[in-house]
Amino acid sequence: MSGAEGTLSQRIRGEIEDLIRSGAWAPGRKVPSELELMGQFGCSRMTVNKAMSALADEGLIVRRRRAGSFVARPRVHSAVLDIPDIQAEIVARGEAYRFDLLDRRRREARAEEAALAGDLLALRGLHVAGDRPFALEDRLISLAAVPEAAGLDFADESPGAWLLHHVPWTEAENRISAVGASGEEARLLALDEGAALLAVERRTWRAGEPVTWVRQLFPGEAYDLVARFGPAR
Amino acid sequence: MSGAEGTLSQRIRGEIEDLIRSGAWAPGRKVPSELELMGQFGCSRMTVNKAMSALADEGLIVRRRRAGSFVARPRVHSAVLDIPDIQAEIVARGEAYRFDLLDRRRREARAEEAALAGDLLALRGLHVAGDRPFALEDRLISLAAVPEAAGLDFADESPGAWLLHHVPWTEAENRISAVGASGEEARLLALDEGAALLAVERRTWRAGEPVTWVRQLFPGEAYDLVARFGPAR
DNA sequence: CGCGCGAATATGTCTATACATATTGAAGCC
DNA sequence: GGCTTCAATATGTATAGACATATTCGCGCG
Numbered sequence: 002m003s004g005a006e007g008t009l010s011q012r013i014r015g016e017i018e019d020l021i022r023s024g025a026w027a028p029g030r031k032v033p034s035e036l037e038l039m040g041q042f043g044c045s046r047m048t049v050n051k052a053m054s055a056l057a058d059e060g061l062i063v064r065r066r067r068a069g070s071f072v073a074r075p076r077v078h079s080a081v082l083d084i085p086d087i088q089a090e091i092v093a094r095g096e097a098y099r100f101d102l103l104d105r106r107r108r109e110a111r112a113e114e115a116a117l118a119g120d121l122l123a124l125r126g127l128h129v130a131g132d133r134p135f136a137l138e139d140r141l142i143s144l145a146a147v148p149e150a151a152g153l154d155f156a157d158e159s160p161g162a163w164l165l166h167h168v169p170w171t172e173a174e175n176r177i178s179a180v181g182a183s184g185e186e187a188r189l190l191a192l193d194e195g196a197a198l199l200a201v202e203r204r205t206w207r208a209g210e211p212v213t214w215v216r217q218l219f220p221g222e223a224y225d226l227v228a229r230f231g232p233a234r
Numbered sequence: 235m236s237g238a239e240g241t242l243s244q245r246i247r248g249e250i251e252d253l254i255r256s257g258a259w260a261p262g263r264k265v266p267s268e269l270e271l272m273g274q275f276g277c278s279r280m281t282v283n284k285a286m287s288a289l290a291d292e293g294l295i296v297r298r299r300r301a302g303s304f305v306a307r308p309r310v311h312s313a314v315l316d317i318p319d320i321q322a323e324i325v326a327r328g329e330a331y332r333f334d335l336l337d338r339r340r341r342e343a344r345a346e347e348a349a350l351a352g353d354l355l356a357l358r359g360l361h362v363a364g365d366r367p368f369a370l371e372d373r374l375i376s377l378a379a380v381p382e383a384a385g386l387d388f389a390d391e392s393p394g395a396w397l398l399h400h401v402p403w404t405e406a407e408n409r410i411s412a413v414g415a416s417g418e419e420a421r422l423l424a425l426d427e428g429a430a431l432l433a434v435e436r437r438t439w440r441a442g443e444p445v446t447w448v449r450q451l452f453p454g455e456a457y458d459l460v461a462r463f464g465p466a467r
Numbered sequence: 468c469g470c471g472c473g474a475a476t477a478t479g480t481c482t483a484t485a486c487a488t489a490t491t492g493a494a495g496c497c
Numbered sequence: 498g499g500c501t502t503c504a505a506t507a508t509g510t511a512t513a514g515a516c517a518t519a520t521t522c523g524c525g526c527g
Binding site for chain 3: 498499500501502503504505506507508509510511512513514515516517518519520521522523524525526527
């Protein structure tokens with residue numbers, strides 16, 4: 002457990018957090034009032050309040066005026082998801098990484114591509130680990146947002162890595178689903194047609210302006226996304 | 235934009251947050267000092283400090299003594315993932331929800347089930363939206379951690395909902411992948427064999443003790459998980 | 468018995484002040 | 498010039514007091 006942090010308000014917060022996370026204080030249980038804690042820790046109410054506000058922000062307790070504070074019932078509705086940086090992941094496993102650019106063209110955005118508008122760079126490429134295909138990537142880059150991209154051929158660096166290093170984004174949305182491989186997709190990934198693929202679709206914006214859309218297809222059995230919720234802070 | 239909340243410190247926080255999220259203040263840019271903001275908003279330093287601390291906790295700014303506060307560079311590697319509460323999701327869409335228990339047995343944990351040990355309750359059931367199968371669920375519950383579960387038949391309430399309301403958990407891990415449907419799975423979900431399924435595998439613990447393991451299979455084309463990083467709060 | 472009203476309680480927020488601490492920048496010295 | 502030293506700055510934390518506000522409890526009245 003972690004109840005012994007630096008500052009006093011952190012210590013108060015940590016001790017209560019431990020009691021809750023360990024299950025010693027069950028959901029619904031009343032948490033001592035600020036005045037009680039103030040006496041218990043020998044400090045001012047503001048210090049206790051800071052700890053309690055933080056716990057409330059975190060969603061660990063629920064506070065109601067006059068009634069008091071109570072241990073919250075956990076909600077399963079969200080967790081932190083690690084989004085893969087494909088190149089870093091492959092290199093970390095000690096395999097050779099390569100990005101093969103399969104197709105590169107400039108075109109106008111189509112009506113159904115609600116996410117992007119205007120001049121686009123459309124790319125298709127394959128992330129290769131060792132000499133095994135690892136992911137198939139289709140990407141659109143808005144040339145209005147990233148004019149520099151027009152002059153690049155992405156031979157060495159994958160478009161994802163280049164964008165990450167050159168274009169700061171402010172918002173991103175990831176959509177995860179499962180799809181069956183089309184004939185073409187199966188061929189490129191060296192799988193059978195109809196094989197289950199994990200599809201990660203991501204759109205990013207900068208200051209509200211769309212920057213890029215990408216869809217990555219991973220062989221389903223070979224790849225896991227892991228999301229955690231827990232004591233890690 | 236959202237800069238006009240209730241309290242003053244929330245307003246300060248909101249205004250700065252908007253400036254950052256809109257991109258008007260680029261990553262790396264200096265944020266005004268607490269003294270400047272204090273003048274600008276006509277309030278005490280503590281009030282400004284509360285807003286700034288919250289922004290720092292959120293990861294939107296980085297603070298360094300003497301140097302000042304700066305807009306943080308966004309990290310790509312994680313996002314908040316919404317984990318589906320299946321029942322709530324179906325009801326929210328206005329469809330009738332039903333959980334059909336298909337199988338229920340007690341047995342010992344097998345060696346390969348590293349996550350759980352001892353006496354288990356093994357359940358299989360189908361989440362049904364309207365009269366369409368929505369997800370197939372296999373679940374193991376540790377009777378050491380949740381002895382009350384032994385006496386339940388989960389006819390009305392799904393095991394997931396029951397556990398959520400009765401057993402507080404402290405840690406959870408979600409693993410997401412894509413698999414092809416087996417014959418049995420395809421039959422239960424009314425799909426063709428080999429159809430792509432989105433598999434969500436979740437394990438939860440309470441105070442380090444394993445509570446439950448569950449694997450939910452969703453028809454891939456019909457279901458999306460969405461993860462966001464950005465202005466949604 | 469039920470209803471309304473006021474008092475007590477716990478949280479919510481803000482102020483003004485104080486002292487601690489890390490870091491920077493400039494002055495002074497060899 | 499390069500080094501140390503010292504003061505200025507900005508954040509980090511804590512205090513005591515004040516007023517606001519929501520909610521609950523109990524009392525008295527019809």
